[in-house]
Amino acid sequence: MVLGSWRFLAAAFAALLLFLHGSCASNKAGPTRTYRFMRDATSAPPVSYYDYIVIGGGTAGCPLAATLSHNASVLLLERGGSPYGNRNITDLEAFGAALSDLSPSSPSQRFISEDGVINARARVLGGGSCLNAGFYTRAAPEYVRNVGWDGKLVNESYAWVERLVAFQPKMRQWQTAVRDGLLEIGIVPDNGFTYDHIPGTKVGGSIFDESGQRHTAADLLEYANPRGIAVLLHAYVHRILFKRRGTVRPVARGVVFRDSAGAKHRAYLRRGPRNEVIVSAGALGSPQLLMLSGLGPKAHLQAHNISLVLDQPMVGQGMSDNPMNAVFIPSPKPVEVSLIQVVGITQFGSFIEAASGENFGGSVSSKDYGMFSPKIGQLATVPPKQRTPEALAKAIEDMKSLDSSAFQGGFILEKITGPLSTGHMELRSRNPKDNPSVTFNYFQDPDDLRKCVEGILTIERVIDSKAFAAFKYDSMTFESLLNLTLSAPVNLRPRHQNTTTSVEQFCRDSVMTIWHYHGGCQVGMVVDREYRVLGVDALRVIDGSTFNHSPGTNPQATVMMLGRYMGVKILSERLASEAA
Incomplete structure (x- = not known):
């Protein structure tokens, strides 16, 4: 490929951006799995009773419910469907297809933060582990100590998860070049392959196995006692039901949910001092459901005509999303398709990662539906506000004319730890299917x-390293790569038309999400260290909404671990109470 016009390179860049969020629509079914305890919510009785009701069959909810089922009766309510048989979820080659699906039945529900960054929340059994790039890594030991978790049980819980869903990825040229480049510029030591979070450069785990099949939190339901659990799909919880204990504390007693046909169902807790409702609906869903149930800022709930159960002004506060910024590097040679495998864990608080892509052959060869299709919603040559069906159709047609060499290249990206910047979430309506309004305040701190x-600047040094030399054009400066990256609209934030773009402005203008948002029900603000909701009884929140900072370089391993960890702790408390 001979470097041509900026327009051609911009098209190539947009094509590769779509690797991260691409549209690989396909009707071919992937591997199937059935659980005899899993069924559609339309089959549920009008009224039912359980020891535990878990709201949200996501990254935390599945391992939590599977664990609790061994000594109690558990109802797991999931608003989405099953991931099994859906190739757009299960196949690595179809990564991003679910994120670009805007249908009501999509496993991904798009939302746009008030900051103007396009994002997604899961709507499928298995949660975000069905949509993400698959990177699997544990939290740092310091994180575990600061949170106050039992280190031994944490390690046992990680191992329990890893037996079913974590794998060592196969390293190929692009990922190897990035790893060696990181080591060459001093992001050391070389920690090899490890699940552990250690400063330096490492190869992490993946929830994609060696054949490119995704394994999700839903797979952890294999551990469940089938006689102790019921999983209902397409079950939208509208509110948590409370009763008063005397005149002081509200007590959760059950939930109201609707099935896909709109029929109302009620599920109640059986009588017992240890029975609980547990919310695991994610960083948007959990604070949203608490507010819809009457727990939240009084004035805000009154404005939506929601009966107040408890004035809790901290529900929905402390929302954070780790900003991600990527630099696109067109390659003079073909590169493999790879998701996140390598990470440089720096001393200054940024994680350096990489992804690469080329046009697939075979069953995913169509440029109408291939991984580089402009049909994707987050990243494309078509600006977000101009993505009409006609504009997308023209962009798709234009992409057909591109030479295959336009699809060579990849990204090196950085995600900051923390972050320190925080925002808030508010309701838009009383409909649980509607997205709430959320502000993350990127780079406020x-x-x-x-x-x-x-x-x-670390990415610049990796690109200039000897190890990475085969994947860059000598004639392209780093400034030209930044300008190339900015040539594709990536968000709805105001753009700055500067002749020379500073790195600070590049960070602000090109900020994207890497889907690691958290907060809204944080420990010490909404829940205690045992994840019990402050001010009420028989109610916990166990998921990423409780995090003050995102753990490790990717939170999914820790969210799955937390589900198992808290399930073991809750059952231990239950057994001790029964023995007393």
Whole structure:
């Protein structure tokens, strides 16, 4: 490929961006799995009773419910469907297809933060582990100590998860070049392959196995006692039901949910001092459901005509999303398709990772539906506000004319730790299917911006390393790569038309999500260290909404671990109570 016009390179860049969020629509079914305890909510009785009701069959909810089922009766309510048999979830080659599906039945529900960054929340059994790029890594030991978790049980819980869903990825040329480049510029030591979070450069785990099949949190239901669990799909919980204990504390007693046909069902807790409702609906869903149930800021709930159960002004506060910024590097040689495998864990608070892509052959060869299709919603040559069906159709047609060499290249990206910048969430309506309004305030804290700048400059050094030389054009400067990256609209934030773009401005203008948002029900603000909701009884929140900071370089391993960890702790408390 001979470097041509900026327009051609911009098209190539957009094509490769779509690797991260691409559209590989396909009707071919992937591997299937059935659980005899899993069924559609339309089959549920009008009224039922359980020891535990878990709201949300996601990354935390599945391992939690599977664990609790061994000594109690558990109802797991999931608003989405099954991931099994859906190739757009199970196949690595179809990564991103679910994220670009805007249908009401999509496993991904798109939302746009008030900051103007396009994002997604899961709507499928298995949660975000069905949609993400698959990277699997544990939290740092310091994180575990600071949170106050039992280190031994944490390690046992990680191992329990890893037996079913974690794998060592096969390293190929692009990922190897990035790893060696990181080591060459001093992001050391070389920690090899490990699930552990250690400063330096490592190869992490993946929930994609060696054949490219995704394994999700839903797979952890294999551990469940089939006689102790019921999983209902397409079950939208509208509110948690409370009763008063005397005149002081509200007590959760059950939930109201509707099935896909709109029929109302009620599930109640059986009588017992240890029985609980547990919310595991995710960083948007959990604070949203608490508010819809009457737990939240009084004035805000009154404005939506929601009966107040408890004035809890901290519900929905502390929302954070780790900003991600990527630099696209067109390659003079073909590169493999790879998701996140390598990470440089720096001392200054930024994580350096990489992804690469080329056009697939075989069953995913169509440019109408291939991984580089402009049908994707987050990243494309078509600006977000101009993505009409006609504009997308023209972009798809234009992409057909591109030479295959336009699809060579990849990204090196950085994500900052923390972050320190926080925002908030509010309801838009009383309908649980509607997205709430959320603001993350990217780079509000200057330390976050500093970490981004250092991360981008570290990427420049990797690109200039000898190890990476085969994958870059000598004639392209780093400034030209930044400008190339900015040539594709990536968000709805105001753009700055500067002749020379500073790295600080590049961070602000090109910020994207890497789907690691968290907060809204944080420990010490909404729940205690045992994840019990403050001010009420028989109610917990166990998921990423309780995090003050995102753990490790990717939170999914820790969220799955937390489900198992808390399931073991809750059952231990239950057994001790029964023995007393």
